[in-house]
Amino acid sequence: MLDALTIATAVCALLLAAWCGVAFARHEPTKDWHFIGMAVVSLLAVAQLVVGVVQLARGQSPEQGTVLFVSYLLGAAACVPAAGFMSLAERTRWGSMTVLAGGVVLAVLQVRLYDIWGG
Template identity: 65%
Template sequence: MLDWLILTVTVLALLLAAWCGWAAYRDSPTKDWHFAGMAVVELAVLVQLVVALAQLGHGDRPAQGMAVFLAYLLGAVCAVPAAAMMSLAERTRWGSTIVAAGGVILAVLELRLNEIWGAGHG
């Protein structure tokens, strides 16, 4: 995995978490612009997925095992859409809280992906 790509996704995820956390603090549900932000984060995650699959296709391998890496990669891809779906079901401040939590979860998954791949490996 490329370090700059993991860093980019992590920063975007934390920005989304802060933004939606602020909305929750202000007692506001997720709005259309929050969903646009989620789309930007998810696009970055999808770019990461394509890069990871390309690296795997070229013979690069994660230092801590393929199955664990793929499980975390799949979790990263699903984190924001799952939070988005749950926030649609919860149209209160708690919907924003769910997305904020999803952003934090994605950031943690990214850090773990970096460890599994092997820091400095890519």
């Protein structure tokens, strides 16, 4: 795995979570700017998915198993978009909390992906 991409994705996910945490504290729903932030974080997660699949295709393998690694990659790529769609359904401050939780979950998944790969 590319360590720099993993770190960048985790840091951006935590920044998104903090940003949505501020919106939650102000009793605000997610706004268009939050969705732009979610798109950036989602693009990083999809880029990581592509890099992971390419490395698997080259013959490299994670220490803890390919199936586990691919499932975590797919979960990481789907985490923030799922939280974004749920925040659209909940147009109160709790929508912001949903995205906050999605960002934290994505950061934790990044740490786990690093461990699964063998870092």
